[in-house]
Amino acid sequence: MRQIYVRSSLIIGLAVTLFATVAAVATPFAYITNQGANTVSVIDLATNQVVDTIAVSKGPAGVVVDGKGKRVYVSNVDGRSVSVISTAKRKVIDEIKFDIAPVGLALTNDGSQLYVADWYSDRIWVVDTKHTQNRESIAIGKAPASMIFNQQGDKLYVANRDSDEVGIIDARTHKVLTKIAVGKHPFGMALSGDGQSLYVVNVISNNVTVIDLQTNVITAKIRVGEHPYCATSNPDGTRIYVTNTGADTISVIDTSLQKVIATIDVDGSPEGINYDAVHDRVYVASWMDNHVTVVDAKTNLKLQSIPTGAQSRALGSFIDQ
Amino acid sequence: MFACVTSAFACGPTPQKVTKEITIKADAASVWQVLKQFDAIAQWHPDVQTSVPLQKLDDEGESANFRLITLKSGLKLEEKRRETPDVDMKLDYQMSQGDFPVSNYRGVMQVRTGTAVGETIVTWTGRFNNKANTLDAPAGQDNATAIQAMELFYDDGLAGLKSMMEVIGKK
Numbered sequence: 001m002r003q004i005y006v007r008s009s010l011i012i013g014l015a016v017t018l019f020a021t022v023a024a025v026a027t028p029f030a031y032i033t034n035q036g037a038n039t040v041s042v043i044d045l046a047t048n049q050v051v052d053t054i055a056v057s058k059g060p061a062g063v064v065v066d067g068k069g070k071r072v073y074v075s076n077v078d079g080r081s082v083s084v085i086s087t088a089k090r091k092v093i094d095e096i097k098f099d100i101a102p103v104g105l106a107l108t109n110d111g112s113q114l115y116v117a118d119w120y121s122d123r124i125w126v127v128d129t130k131h132t133q134n135r136e137s138i139a140i141g142k143a144p145a146s147m148i149f150n151q152q153g154d155k156l157y158v159a160n161r162d163s164d165e166v167g168i169i170d171a172r173t174h175k176v177l178t179k180i181a182v183g184k185h186p187f188g189m190a191l192s193g194d195g196q197s198l199y200v201v202n203v204i205s206n207n208v209t210v211i212d213l214q215t216n217v218i219t220a221k222i223r224v225g226e227h228p229y230c231a232t233s234n235p236d237g238t239r240i241y242v243t244n245t246g247a248d249t250i251s252v253i254d255t256s257l258q259k260v261i262a263t264i265d266v267d268g269s270p271e272g273i274n275y276d277a278v279h280d281r282v283y284v285a286s287w288m289d290n291h292v293t294v295v296d297a298k299t300n301l302k303l304q305s306i307p308t309g310a311q312s313r314a315l316g317s318f319i320d321q
Numbered sequence: 322m323f324a325c326v327t328s329a330f331a332c333g334p335t336p337q338k339v340t341k342e343i344t345i346k347a348d349a350a351s352v353w354q355v356l357k358q359f360d361a362i363a364q365w366h367p368d369v370q371t372s373v374p375l376q377k378l379d380d381e382g383e384s385a386n387f388r389l390i391t392l393k394s395g396l397k398l399e400e401k402r403r404e405t406p407d408v409d410m411k412l413d414y415q416m417s418q419g420d421f422p423v424s425n426y427r428g429v430m431q432v433r434t435g436t437a438v439g440e441t442i443v444t445w446t447g448r449f450n451n452k453a454n455t456l457d458a459p460a461g462q463d464n465a466t467a468i469q470a471m472e473l474f475y476d477d478g479l480a481g482l483k484s485m486m487e488v489i490g491k492k
Contacts, residue, residue: 035335077335120455226403247403269427287338288446288448311338
């Protein structure tokens with residue numbers, strides 16, 4: 001009896017594990033903002049097909065996915081708003097209006113607060129996602145671009161493009177803790193897989209500044225390609241991928257060697273970049289060619305181009321996993 | 322040197338794009354032979370008065386090839402070439418300074434073999450911001466002005482290139 005019990009619980013356990021695995025890998029989707037088409041392309045990452053195209057407001061650029069809350073937030077630079085998309089309905093269910101031009105977006109781990117970077121007023125807006133009229137702003141630095149939380153979610157890092165620095169905001173008090181000088185015109189950023197370092201992409205310096213987040217000390221400057229823009233990490237943090245908009249390539253950084261180990265040709269003007277951990281692929285939005293380029297992270301080879309919409313950007317966290 | 326110097330790559334959040342394409346009755350290799358001469362744009366672009374080659378240090382202190390274009394309208398563009406493999410048949414350059422009504426401008430001319438025998442397709446794509454590089458740009462420095470100037474420059478240029486190549490072909 002005892003043996004049977006053990007065996008059946010093992011089977012149940014296995015079944016639960018299997019089910020959980022299936023649920024966890026249930027097709028991730030990518031949400032690609034198309035600046036010139038005023039749309040978001042939804043790509044099924046299992047098939048690499050565009051399965052839906054969602055109309056948003058004018059000039060969509062930034063994106064952040066709330067996987068748990070089944071929401072996608074899209075910043076419309078020219079429309080001066082943030083579109084809220086339901087991933088179940090694949091429709092815009094709300095539009096949050098601003099007086100300004102929102103670009104970068106970041107979301108707290110619990111999805112309760114949306115941080116919106118206002119390029120022209122040098123402020124970050126913190127919006128209550130349940131009551132979007134509840135918002136406050138934080139003065140930060142010139143032309144805040146991308147934002148990223150640390151793993152604990154208690155600090156937000158902001159790339160202040162025109163003041164050549166990264167500002168650090170306390171996510172509870174909304175006070176600016178400190179600012180770290182980096183290269184010229186920092187734009188995109190990536191957190192290392194272990195959460196210990198921040199990789200800051202400097203557009204004019206053509207390099208990446210690495211900051212140790214324990215000490216806030218710069219530990220390396222890594223030369224990449226021309227006019228670099230955005231970055232992403234693989235899950236174990238051994239690689240950082242950087243888009244070079246002026247060279248139509250991706251630089252692959254080995255984080256232990258702290259140098260570029262491969263340069264991959266992709267479609268024109270690559271901007272937003274994310275890592276798909278389910279399939280070990282890198283997805284890159286190509287502004288010039290209106291594509292998303294898919295790269296095999298194991299071989300560093302370009303697999304295919306997926307036609308999306310005019311001027312694909314996908315600045316931010318665009319994969320729901 | 323110029324009446325207005327663009328701030329290099331102080332790009333606003335919504336870059337603009339113009340793409341123009343033309344089919345030329347000539348083989349791709351001969352079209353590329355003409356286009357790859359970066360400073361020879363005056364030979365085929367009807368709006369260009371002169372184009373002067375310059376070799377100098379870029380912003381990063383590296384030696385690079387530039388051309389200084391003076392248009393028949395009097396406007397000037399200084400452009401820096403990004404060297405690409407010859408086999409790609411791609412001319413890639415960025416405006417380093419000038420008073421043409423755009424900022425943060427990168428141009429790419431791609432040559433490829435057409436669908437019909439002896440035909441070549443040339444695609445010219447520009448990425449740029451308006452001259453003021455702001456969302457609420459004043460008239461004359463806004464997106465409409467920038468796009469209109471780019472479209473005219475690309476249309477005239479491609480028509481000129483086609484006409485020159487097809488005349489050469491007949492000789």
